[in-house]
Amino acid sequence: MSDKNLLLIGKLMQTTFALRRKEVISDESPVDEILERWPALKIESQICAEFHRISNTNLKNSFYADLDQHPPRFLSLFRKKAARTGKIAEVLSEIFRIYDLQEQVDVHVRRAAVLRALPAYLHEDDSGFLKQWDMSQSDEPNIDDEPVGLLLISANSTDATFFCPERIAVVLEGNMVIDLPTFADAFVMLFALIYALHLSYPKALANTFDFTQKVLMGLEDGKLKPRVLSLKNAILAVE
Structure with a gap:
């Protein structure tokens, strides 16, 4: 996947974050449904980005430090x-x-x-x-x-x-x-x-x-x- 595509995916994931949190927390959708709707959560960089959006913490830096x-x-x-x-x-x-x-x-x-x-x-x-x-x-x-x-x-x-x-x-x-x-x-x-x-x-x-x-x-x-x-x-x- 190109850097350009990853950049676009990152912007879209940022824009849809509030909607996604509602689905995950309030609607309690099954994991496979969430991952089907938001396949970017199968990409390492986007998993890190999502964690940062939730916790305001850099995942790998904090863990490995x-x-x-x-x-x-x-x-x-x-x-x-x-x-x-x-x-x-x-x-x-x-x-x-x-x-x-x-x-x-x-x-x-x-x-x-x-x-x-x-x-x-x-x-x-x-x-x-x-x-x-x-x-x-x-x-x-x-x-x-x-x-x-x-x-x-x-x-x-x-x-x-x-x-x-x-x-x-x-x-x-x-x-x-x-x-x-x-x-x-x-x-x-x-x-x-x-x-x-x-x-x-x-x-x-x-x-x-x-x-x-x-x-x-x-x-x-x-x-x-x-x-x-x-x-x-x-x-x-x-x-």
Whole structure:
């Protein structure tokens, strides 16, 4: 799509914003109907723009500024919990076993490691939120029952693709809305689409999304759940 077309789409989306918010919030239209009427919400730049219209916040700048500021602190905290006993420690230990096998640990792998470990640290189960599609095993992904989640897509699933599969798709109500090259990009686009489409956070990951909204994005309402507050304090305290 040309820059000229994207500019026109942006102007039209800005002009129709009030109408769209009425449809989304007051009319409570299904997601597939909204995306059919406003297909620009499947374009990364327009998802970012819509989030800015709603929150007056730059989506990626806010998210990555905080996420990239604390990766050693996050990873240190998560590793300490992985060294303990119990189910949460086992999940975190497996994440770090794979992380330590990565041939190349760049910013994308570090971001993915933090975001993959975050739910476990907050005592949440992301198994219903994250799905894998190994294209060498099946022609179609099994996402019909996926209300909100991420689909990790690869031609051959291995430990190497745990953090960095070939693509990651944002899934809403059983449909792939947009796919992106990195886990963190897909996660933050899903977060923005939840805002844009006025959806509820996945119940199983309420703490994870609460932490994303109020700590990483700085969209606080003054109230933090105990585990979220504890992690926020720990991140700020760890040196």
